[in-house]
Amino acid sequence: MDEPTGGPIFGRGRELAQARAALVSATAAASGAGHSGRLLLVSGDPGMGKTRFVMAIAEMAGEYNVPVTIGRAIDDAGMPPLWPFREAARSFPPLRQWNGLGEGATVSGTAASPEESAAARFAMFSAACEALAEAAAERGLVLVLEDLQWADRSSLLLLRQLAGALSRTRLLVVATFRESAGPPLAELLPGMLRADGVRPVRLQGLTRPEVAQWLRQLGIADSPGAGGDTAALAERLHTRTGGNPLFVRLITERGADAIDAGLSGVPELRRLILADLDGLAAPARELLDAASVLGERIELPLLADVTGIPADAARGYLDQAVARRILAQAPDSADLAFTHALVRDAIYEELAPSRRAALHGQAARVLERLGDGGASPGQIATHWHRSGGPDGAARSLRWARQAARSATAALAHDEAARFAALALHAAAATPEEVTLVAKAELTLDVARAEFTAGHVEASLAHCQAAARLAGSMSVPDASAASDRAGILAAAALVVTGIGDPETSAAVDLLCARAVQALAELQALEGPSAGDAHTATRARIGARQAIFAAETGACDRARDLSRDALAEAERSGDPDALLDGMHARHLALSAPQFLDERRSLATRACEIARQARQPLAELWGHVWLVDAAFQAGDLAEVDKELASIEQLASFHRQPLAWWHLHRLRATRSALVGDLAEAVSHNEAARAVALQTGAVSTVGMYHAFLHQLALLRGTLDPRPGRRASRCSARAPPCRWSGCSSR
Numbered sequence: 098m099d100e101p102t103g104g105p106i107f108g109r110g111r112e113l114a115q116a117r118a119a120l121v122s123a124t125a126a127a128s129g130a131g132h133s134g135r136l137l138l139v140s141g142d143p144g145m146g147k148t149r150f151v152m153a154i155a156e157m158a159g160e161y162n163v164p165v166t167i168g169r170a171i172d173d174a175g176m177p178p179l180w181p182f183r184e185a186a187r188s189f190p191p192l193r194q195w196n197g198l199g200e201g202a203t204v205s206g207t208a209a210s211p212e213e214s215a216a217a218r219f220a221m222f223s224a225a226c227e228a229l230a231e232a233a234a235e236r237g238l239v240l241v242l243e244d245l246q247w248a249d250r251s252s253l254l255l256l257r258q259l260a261g262a263l264s265r266t267r268l269l270v271v272a273t274f275r276e277s278a279g280p281p282l283a284e285l286l287p288g289m290l291r292a293d294g295v296r297p298v299r300l301q302g303l304t305r306p307e308v309a310q311w312l313r314q315l316g317i318a319d320s321p322g323a324g325g326d327t328a329a330l331a332e333r334l335h336t337r338t339g340g341n342p343l344f345v346r347l348i349t350e351r352g353a354d355a356i357d358a359g360l361s362g363v364p365e366l367r368r369l370i371l372a373d374l375d376g377l378a379a380p381a382r383e384l385l386d387a388a389s390v391l392g393e394r395i396e397l398p399l400l401a402d403v404t405g406i407p408a409d410a411a412r413g414y415l416d417q418a419v420a421r422r423i424l425a426q427a428p429d430s431a432d433l434a435f436t437h438a439l440v441r442d443a444i445y446e447e448l449a450p451s452r453r454a455a456l457h458g459q460a461a462r463v464l465e466r467l468g469d470g471g472a473s474p475g476q477i478a479t480h481w482h483r484s485g486g487p488d489g490a491a492r493s494l495r496w497a498r499q500a501a502r503s504a505t506a507a508l509a510h511d512e513a514a515r516f517a518a519l520a521l522h523a524a525a526a527t528p529e530e531v532t533l534v535a536k537a538e539l540t541l542d543v544a545r546a547e548f549t550a551g552h553v554e555a556s557l558a559h560c561q562a563a564a565r566l567a568g569s570m571s572v573p574d575a576s577a578a579s580d581r582a583g584i585l586a587a588a589a590l591v592v593t594g595i596g597d598p599e600t601s602a603a604v605d606l607l608c609a610r611a612v613q614a615l616a617e618l619q620a621l622e623g624p625s626a627g628d629a630h631t632a633t634r635a636r637i638g639a640r641q642a643i644f645a646a647e648t649g650a651c652d653r654a655r656d657l658s659r660d661a662l663a664e665a666e667r668s669g670d671p672d673a674l675l676d677g678m679h680a681r682h683l684a685l686s687a688p689q690f691l692d693e694r695r696s697l698a699t700r701a702c703e704i705a706r707q708a709r710q711p712l713a714e715l716w717g718h719v720w721l722v723d724a725a726f727q728a729g730d731l732a733e734v735d736k737e738l739a740s741i742e743q744l745a746s747f748h749r750q751p752l753a754w755w756h757l758h759r760l761r762a763t764r765s766a767l768v769g770d771l772a773e774a775v776s777h778n779e780a781a782r783a784v785a786l787q788t789g790a791v792s793t794v795g796m797y798h799a800f801l802h803q804l805a806l807l808r809g810t811l812d813p814r815p816g817r818r819a820s821r822c823s824a825r826a827p828p829c830r831w832s833g834c835s836s837r
Contacts, residue, residue, distance in 0.1 A: 106153050108307035112298050116154045123269040124161050124237045134263030134294055136270045141300035143439055144343030147273040150300060151241050154271055163237040170248040171392050175476030178251045178509025181242045191232040214549045218508040219751040222258045230266040237267040246278035250511035253285045260292040302340025305331050315349055330356060343437055367443040373421045380406055381414040389445040390456040395433040402463045458484035474500035475516055482519060490526035497523060501546060510550035517543040537566040537584045544591045553592060557603055560588040564607055575621040582614035586633045605644040608637045632668035635661050639680035646683045654684035671708040675701060682720055695724045711748045722760050734764055755784045771804055
């Protein structure tokens with residue numbers, strides 16, 4: 098919280114008027130005044146009154162009979178993905194039955210590709226936006242999301258998608274964050290600000306007249322020692338606090354004499370906060386210490402379990418902290434909470450390291466006993482991690498892996514990567530308990546999660562690290578050789594569909610090491626063992642063929658792709674077959690191979706349909722469109738475009754919509770309907786921007802440049818923009834050359 102949630106609010110007249118206008122605009126949508134949902138992005142330094150401001154908006158909503166629901170991010174590395182939205186959904190009855198945030202999703206045995214991940218997440222976020230719009234349809238809805246500086250990337254991506262859909266809803270979303278926020282908020286905020294209906298609200302320090310008004314309201318100007326000069330007092334207080342409402346309140350609560358004591362920055366504030374702890378009963382201080390470890394909100398049963406102080410007695414002791422304004426009742430529940438994050442931080446930082454570690458360990462043990470209903474795996478993993486010691490690291494490893502799996506199931510891939518990295522870190526702290534093979538597998542878990550989240554460079558680095566671990570293994574027998582070959586093969590197969598030359602070359606080196614390890618393993622196993630590695634060899638061979646095609650080694654690409662597809666046929670594995678077909682299609686790009694490419698694409702569609710891999714089926718149809726264009730068969734183009742539209746509609750795939758608009762733009766340009774071509778090009782760009790695929794923007798500008806050439810109105814600007822975008826953008830992973 099930024100300041101007490103009750104009482105008058107000073108110096109926010111302009112901002113409150115802006116908030117009321119947004120609220121009225123959203124409310125008026127029911128009367129036919131138009132679709133006018135809004136997102137208010139409320140920023141300010143700690144103590145600027147962001148929470149008090151949003152509570153004032155909630156009070157306004159009550160005047161218009163508009164319901165309000167609140168969710169908060171928390172300063173806890175174990176916070177579950179999408180926590181602010183989940184919390185808001187639980188506290189608002191129309192959303193309680195909604196299961197659109199990925200709960201209960203199944204986890205695939207292999208990492209999804211970035212395209213599959215983006216498609217699934219887009220569908221989930223679309224369902225979330227629709228559920229919120231439906232909940233707001235009758236009376237409107239104010240959705241408050243606080244403390245986004247601590248929010249996970251998935252929550253921010255959902256908010257960005259929601260921002261783009263607000264104009265069709267009766268939603269007023271109010272999101273608060275600190276101006277000094279780092280990633281991921283700092284990275285995603287510009288995209289939110291570009292959406293229609295988004296309004297930034299920046300809360301700054303109070304002015305001297307506003308501070309003087311506050312002093313008059315409190316009657317400090319007439320108190321002993323004040324001298325009756327409100328303006329002079331306000332001047333001194335403003336100079337020492339910068340008009341920060343929290344700082345002003347903390348000083349003025351101590352009377353006029355405290356004004357000249359001074360407050361300059363957080364260290365002084367910390368001492369001022371800690372002074373409030375003097376004289377508290379020992380059990381009260383013990384409870385506050387434990388509460389600072391658990392978070393800003395205080396769940397009394399959990400706190401009682403951690404400290405061993407009965408809940409009834411604990412509430413009595415905490416009343417002392419409430420009386421001193423260290424704690425206050427949370428605005429939307431009967432729980433208590435620290436009056437400000439800085440209060441909690443000051444108490445936490447004051448703890449001796451040994452006591453802090455012990456409290457984290459006790460919190461982890463209590464949360465473990467509570468089971469799935471008591472805490473998320475990430476919270477437990479984080480508490481064990483912060484408790485230190487080998488036992489804490491071993492338990493953190495277990496829970497972090499579970500947290501990574503849960504995050505993957507919720508399509509929160511950045512959080513999955515974070516928890517997988519925590520598991521790897523925990524393994525490093527328990528070297529005697531984690532084998533070299535297990536450490537390599539943990540490293541691959543991080544690589545897969547990072548690749549699915551779109552962090553290609555970091556993923557490749559972890560693939561290379563896993564390969565180095567495999568290279569350091571001794572191989573006294575076939576079992577050890579199998580472990581090494583399996584790790585090298587897995588490392589070679591994580592990063593796929595990336596056209597960047599350096600990345601492709603690095604993956605090709607991993608493939609070469611895997612091929613060598615598989616050959617050595619086969620020699621150790623002998624012919625009597627059969628060949629259980631055909632599918633793996635086929636998939637690695639397909640990767641090598643793709644690299645050869647991308648580097649212009651066309652003959653080598655055709656040879657490798659032929660061999661890879663033949664091995665895939667022998668294996669019967671659908672993933673190997675689809676990989677082999679992809680490599681073969683890419684190797685046969687010349688016009689004389691048109692018939693074979695058509696045959697490959699048709700078969701890829703059939704296999705993907707049987708294997709229930711809609712993204713692989715999409716590639717098959719895209720290949721068929723390319724072949725139809727090359728043959729000049731527009732009827733076949735239209736037939737395949739209809740199939741792609743059906744896939745896009747049924748599976749709600751953003752990638753499919755992007756390809757559909759891009760291909761329709763090409764068809765329109767081909768028949769001379771340039772206005773329609775521009776329209777589809779704009780639609781493709783909108784899909785790409787909505788889902789964060791900024792690497793495709795260069796293709797948008799390149800298409801405009803080609804249209805200008807067709808019109809004979811050469812404008813060099815689109816071409817220059819395309820070149821700049823290509824230079825700045827990450828590798829494009831939405832092209833028809835991408836892997837499944």
